[in-house]
Amino acid sequence: AQKITQTQPGMFVQEKEAVTLDCTYDTSDPSYGLFWYKQPSSGEMIFLIYQGSYDQQNATEGRYSLNFQKARKSANLVISASQLGDSAMYFCAMREGSGGFKTIFGAGTRLFVKA
């Protein structure tokens, strides 16, 4: 069963606008961590933001915030004030405490920022 689902293969956003990238996950483990990574066209994987299952507040890192809705099992990434350099693939990932701490990645969403 797929544990991380990213339903948007591609997204377009106008420069300076906000955009939300969707991520839903499936786990029965009460302890887990959720990650977002960015992969620009150059290919490297860049860590953006982390949310723990027991964290009471949504994580924020600069222009990135994670909209964590535990009951709905969703962990959407919000990018505010989009920039041209935000054009990239974005991956949602999960690590379960009972899964040997292995990280599972979603299929990714490609974001295009328009000038």
Place this chain on the structure above:
Amino acid sequence: NAGVTQTPKFQVLKTGQSMTLQCAQDMNHNSMYWYRQDPGMGLRLIYYSASEGTTDKGEVPNGYNVSRLNKREFSLRLESAAPSQTSVYFCASSLNQGLYAEQYFGPGTRLTVT
């Protein structure tokens, strides 16, 4: 700090050939990982090493072997390459195996098997 380095960056193999992908990290991390990335499938874990001297299978280990040579180095070996192993391979490391451990990735190796 170089972070996580991988060699080679690109490689073309014929079916049946063998090769070893090298990975090294200089962050004194305990845990290291090998992933493959195929179009439309995200990253899938091949093998990981929680600490020096240990290795474990991930999601897609068939056709691969690994060696944790020391704390810094973690190599991935393809004994008899197959076209299905055409992919981009990423090495990563993290301080430990904790739930919140952020992984740092290398630049990737693009492998084509003909």
